[in-house]
Each structure stands twice: as structure tokens, then as C-alpha cells.
Amino acid sequence: MASDSRPLLYSFYRSSCSWRVRLALSIKGIAYDTKSINLLTEENKTKEYKQIQPFGAIPAFVDDINEDNTPLIESAAIIEYLDETRPENPLLPKDPRERAIVRSLVYAIAMGIQPICSIRVLKFIGKDNEEEWTKHFMSEGFAAFEKLLQRTAGKYAFGDTITMADLFLVPQFFNGLRFGVDMTAYPIMSRINSTLEQLEAFKAAHPTRQPDCPPELRQ
Amino acid sequence: MASDSRPLLYSFYRSSCSWRVRLALSIKGIAYDTKSINLLTEENKTKEYKQIQPFGAIPAFVDDINEDNTPLIESAAIIEYLDETRPENPLLPKDPRERAIVRSLVYAIAMGIQPICSIRVLKFIGKDNEEEWTKHFMSEGFAAFEKLLQRTAGKYAFGDTITMADLFLVPQFFNGLRFGVDMTAYPIMSRINSTLEQLEAFKAAHPTRQPDCPPELRQ
Incomplete structure (x- = not known):
């Protein structure tokens, strides 16, 4: 789960879907912690990780601003969420x-x-x-x-x-x-x-x- | 192109992506015209249709409220657009x-x-x-x-x-x-x-x- 002060990203360095979310966090200047989930050793298929993401995909994102810290999943959904909750450096036009x-x-x-x-x-x-x-x-x-x-x-x-x-x-x-x-x-x-x-x-x-x-x- | 008064959906009856957009239009009560693009006879691959959708996918959507009537494409993008421009019967929560x-x-x-x-x-x-x-x-x-x-x-x-x-x-x-x-x-x-x-x-x-x-x- 997230630390008391920063959001947490479940990520794997070479997963392109994790990379997309890292880019959003980076552009918006959001400090976050990373928990690595190694796809090559199938860490994403462990019972522990499946409690976080029910079908073992990465990334998953736990935000420190929410009371309910069930992880958010699906890179495009996480990025839209980041854009809605942190409007600085918007990632979508207004029109x-x-x-x-x-x-x-x-x-x-x-x-x-x-x-x-x-x-x-x-x-x-x-x-x-x-x-x-x-x-x-x-x-x-x-x-x-x-x-x-x-x-x-x-x-x-x-x-x-x-x-x-x-x-x-x-x-x-x-x-x-x-x-x-x-x-x-x-x-x-x-x-x-x-x-x-x-x-x-x-x-x-x-x-x-x-x-x-x-x-x-x-x- | 769209008629003077109604949006136009390029659709095929059994395309699941067209169906999604038809559902959004139907739930929101938006009257629209349909132009059928038959995927089985590859009407989507004609030069004429590719001027509308450059890689021949359906659906495509031309809205009558825009001056620029270049069609919008990708079902999920069209549905988000409909939800942003016609807020009645919203398709996404507020939070x-x-x-x-x-x-x-x-x-x-x-x-x-x-x-x-x-x-x-x-x-x-x-x-x-x-x-x-x-x-x-x-x-x-x-x-x-x-x-x-x-x-x-x-x-x-x-x-x-x-x-x-x-x-x-x-x-x-x-x-x-x-x-x-x-x-x-x-x-x-x-x-x-x-x-x-x-x-x-x-x-x-x-x-x-x-x-x-x-x-x-x-x-």
C-alpha cells in the first residue's frame, strides 16, 4: 500500500504500459514510490499481486489522496485520473x-x-x-x-x-x-x-x- | 458529410465498436443519421471511405455542432466526446x-x-x-x-x-x-x-x- 506521503506505482521498467504512467507522473512533477513487479519472473502472477490487480497486469496505482486505497488499474484510466486530480501541465486540451x-x-x-x-x-x-x-x-x-x-x-x-x-x-x-x-x-x-x-x-x-x-x- | 441538422454515424450493424457509439447516442436521446459501411464487402477499404477514416476502421462520427466536420474516430473517444458535449444522462461519474x-x-x-x-x-x-x-x-x-x-x-x-x-x-x-x-x-x-x-x-x-x-x- 502507499506510504503515508506519496502515491505508489506498481511498475516494471520495460513494460510500455508502466512507462506511459511514469511519463504522466514525470510531466506533472508528482513524486511517487515505485514497487517493481517483474514480468519476466511472473511476479505479476503471484497471489499477493493478484490481490492488488485481480488479473495480474501492470501498472497499478495507489494514490495517497484517497481514503479507499484499492489500486487503480489500466494505464489510460490512471493517466486520465492524474489529469483530473492534478490539473497542472494538462495532458488533454480543453475543447x-x-x-x-x-x-x-x-x-x-x-x-x-x-x-x-x-x-x-x-x-x-x-x-x-x-x-x-x-x-x-x-x-x-x-x-x-x-x-x-x-x-x-x-x-x-x-x-x-x-x-x-x-x-x-x-x-x-x-x-x-x-x-x-x-x-x-x-x-x-x-x-x-x-x-x-x-x-x-x-x-x-x-x-x-x-x-x-x-x-x-x-x- | 453530416446533414444540416443531425450528426452522422458511419456504422455497420454488427460491428461491436459501432454498437458502442449507437448505445451512447441512444441513451442520450441524440437523433442522428447513419451511413452504413459494410465490413464484409470491404466498403471500409474504398478510397472514398479512407478520406473519412484514414485507415478504414468504423465507426466514424461527424457532429453537426462543429464547424470543422472532419470525422471523429475511435469508439471510446467518440463516446467521451458525446458525454462532454451532451451532459444529459452522463456516462461517467463525477468523482x-x-x-x-x-x-x-x-x-x-x-x-x-x-x-x-x-x-x-x-x-x-x-x-x-x-x-x-x-x-x-x-x-x-x-x-x-x-x-x-x-x-x-x-x-x-x-x-x-x-x-x-x-x-x-x-x-x-x-x-x-x-x-x-x-x-x-x-x-x-x-x-x-x-x-x-x-x-x-x-x-x-x-x-x-x-x-x-x-x-x-x-x-
């Missing part, structure tokens, strides 16, 4: 139509790419088919996302202000590279990713800067 | 923590089940493997959703008021039945689905009541 456009960018990744290429799907697909699978669905998803960016992008995914969409773009871009997708095929996404990577808030949330990152990968 | 819980129910379906069992994934999987695949991932996803409902459900998915979560529950339940999943294994979900099915707003949004439903299936 409903613009909010819908930012959310459609978010979901193009969070529904259109990530679930299909998640660990539990890849385990079912099997090692031999993993590469063909991820390349197919990530490429298809990135092509769709790039088309949306043609309509929406400025300096960042939506205009010139950082939004929730950028928090989903960066971890998915990283996963594209990790699975050998040719990311040069998506020039707008590549350009935005490079711009975001330079920002201190994004550096701080990077997998290689997390306490549970193996020492040989840390930066 | 941020409760909103996060409802959204986590939404995403447990919209990210945790639907994308993995979508038409484009099943096409890649192939007819021979479709049944094993959908039964595996739908059962896994429904089991997770049922565990969330143990914490959240009242008469409906979240307490005793209809929320956005119910709009995602009903179409996914229908798809579970369609793919032969034993839905009696999820008693809370089954009970809520039966309750919702009785409501006039839910009847009106049902696939079998849509103008593009083949006559032999219409009710």
Missing part, C-alpha cells in the same frame, strides 16, 4: 473536439497496436512466429498512426503542446525498434519521438533510468 | 476515482479483449485457428472482467447507474456468444447483460434493429 482527437491518437496505439503485440499474445503465438506477427501488426498500426499524425501533428503528436498522445507514442516507438520494425517508414512519428526524447521529463521516465532496470542496461 | 474505475472496466474490454479478437487479427490467424484463438482470448478477458465486476457491479457494471462500461459490456457479451464462449461462466456479466437488454435504449441500438441489418436477421 471537447480536440480532446476526442487526442484520445483517438491514444487509442490508435493503446487499442490498435499494443494489445495485439502484448506479452500474453506473443506467448500464445510462440517464439517461431513472434517476429512475423509483431512486424505485421506493428507496421499496420504505425502506418495508421502516421496517417493520423499527418492531420494532427505539430511539434508533438497534437499541435505544439505535449498531450496524452505523446505518452503513448514514445513507449510504442521503442517497442517498434525492439522488434526490428523499420521506424524510418514513419517520419512524423520518428521526428516527434526524437524531440520528446530530449526532454528531461521523458528521460526520467525511460526504462533505462528505472531502479529495477538491470545494471548492465542502466544509463 | 475522478470513480471515473477511473469505470474507464478501467471500459479498457478491460476495449484494450483487453476486442482488439485481439478483431476481424483484422482473425483474418491473419486464419479460419482453421479462429475458434481456438477467440475462445482462448475471450475467455481470458471475460474472466478478468468478471473479477473487476466483483468489485464494482451493482445493478449495472458500476453501481446502479448506467455508465460507459455498460456500453462496452453488451456488444462484447454478444460476440462471446457468437464465438461459442460459455458465457454462463461469467455470472455477474451475464446478469447485467440480461438487465440491460430489457431497456428500450439498448434494444434500439441492437444490431438486429439497424437499417443495414439483412432482412432475415431483423427484429
Whole structure:
């Protein structure tokens, strides 16, 4: 459970869904504690963790401002919650139509790419088919996302202000590279990713800067 | 484009994502026009439709209240937009923590089940493997959703008021039945689905009541 003074994030350094929430916390300047849940050793499947998150997914988030400290789950829900409870550095525009456009960018990744290429799907697909699978669905998803960016992008995914969409773009871009997708095929996404990577808030949330990152990968 | 007086929904009668938006429109009592996009004949892949939705997914929504009538896309983004622009019969609670819980129910379906069992994934999987695949991932996803409902459900998915979560529950339940999943294994979900099915707003949004439903299936 959360300490008396800070919210607690159940996270794994290289989980893209944990990374999204770390980015929101970092951009908003919210101090928090981390409890590492190692997906590779299946710590997420222990009885103890399933009392926190009933189906063993990460991240989970316990806020210190609530009396009921049942963890909040699902990265996009946690980020909307953070934006509603900590309005500084907003992650969504004020106008409903613009909010819908930012959310459609978010979901193009969070529904259109990530679930299909998640660990539990890849385990079912099997090692031999993993590469063909991820390349197919990530490429298809990135092509769709790039088309949306043609309509929406400025300096960042939506205009010139950082939004929730950028928090989903960066971890998915990283996963594209990790699975050998040719990311040069998506020039707008590549350009935005490079711009975001330079920002201190994004550096701080990077997998290689997390306490549970193996020492040989840390930066 | 939208008529002068009513919003326009690009929809297909048996698309679960279109169904979610029809439910929101129906619950809020918003009159709208429908343009059918037949997924089976791949009308969604025509050049004309791709000018509306750049990667050929449905639904898409053109609102008559906006000057810019570029369609909004992604069902969850359209529903949040409808809730922000038409506050009557709200689909999310007011409290941020409760909103996060409802959204986590939404995403447990919209990210945790639907994308993995979508038409484009099943096409890649192939007819021979479709049944094993959908039964595996739908059962896994429904089991997770049922565990969330143990914490959240009242008469409906979240307490005793209809929320956005119910709009995602009903179409996914229908798809579970369609793919032969034993839905009696999820008693809370089954009970809520039966309750919702009785409501006039839910009847009106049902696939079998849509103008593009083949006559032999219409009710």
C-alpha cells in the first residue's frame, strides 16, 4: 500500500504500459514510490499481486489522496485520473473536439497496436512466429498512426503542446525498434519521438533510468 | 458529410465498436443519421471511405455542432466526446476515482479483449485457428472482467447507474456468444447483460434493429 506521503506505482521498467504512467507522473512533477513487479519472473502472477490487480497486469496505482486505497488499474484510466486530480501541465486540451482527437491518437496505439503485440499474445503465438506477427501488426498500426499524425501533428503528436498522445507514442516507438520494425517508414512519428526524447521529463521516465532496470542496461 | 441538422454515424450493424457509439447516442436521446459501411464487402477499404477514416476502421462520427466536420474516430473517444458535449444522462461519474474505475472496466474490454479478437487479427490467424484463438482470448478477458465486476457491479457494471462500461459490456457479451464462449461462466456479466437488454435504449441500438441489418436477421 502507499506510504503515508506519496502515491505508489506498481511498475516494471520495460513494460510500455508502466512507462506511459511514469511519463504522466514525470510531466506533472508528482513524486511517487515505485514497487517493481517483474514480468519476466511472473511476479505479476503471484497471489499477493493478484490481490492488488485481480488479473495480474501492470501498472497499478495507489494514490495517497484517497481514503479507499484499492489500486487503480489500466494505464489510460490512471493517466486520465492524474489529469483530473492534478490539473497542472494538462495532458488533454480543453475543447471537447480536440480532446476526442487526442484520445483517438491514444487509442490508435493503446487499442490498435499494443494489445495485439502484448506479452500474453506473443506467448500464445510462440517464439517461431513472434517476429512475423509483431512486424505485421506493428507496421499496420504505425502506418495508421502516421496517417493520423499527418492531420494532427505539430511539434508533438497534437499541435505544439505535449498531450496524452505523446505518452503513448514514445513507449510504442521503442517497442517498434525492439522488434526490428523499420521506424524510418514513419517520419512524423520518428521526428516527434526524437524531440520528446530530449526532454528531461521523458528521460526520467525511460526504462533505462528505472531502479529495477538491470545494471548492465542502466544509463 | 453530416446533414444540416443531425450528426452522422458511419456504422455497420454488427460491428461491436459501432454498437458502442449507437448505445451512447441512444441513451442520450441524440437523433442522428447513419451511413452504413459494410465490413464484409470491404466498403471500409474504398478510397472514398479512407478520406473519412484514414485507415478504414468504423465507426466514424461527424457532429453537426462543429464547424470543422472532419470525422471523429475511435469508439471510446467518440463516446467521451458525446458525454462532454451532451451532459444529459452522463456516462461517467463525477468523482475522478470513480471515473477511473469505470474507464478501467471500459479498457478491460476495449484494450483487453476486442482488439485481439478483431476481424483484422482473425483474418491473419486464419479460419482453421479462429475458434481456438477467440475462445482462448475471450475467455481470458471475460474472466478478468468478471473479477473487476466483483468489485464494482451493482445493478449495472458500476453501481446502479448506467455508465460507459455498460456500453462496452453488451456488444462484447454478444460476440462471446457468437464465438461459442460459455458465457454462463461469467455470472455477474451475464446478469447485467440480461438487465440491460430489457431497456428500450439498448434494444434500439441492437444490431438486429439497424437499417443495414439483412432482412432475415431483423427484429
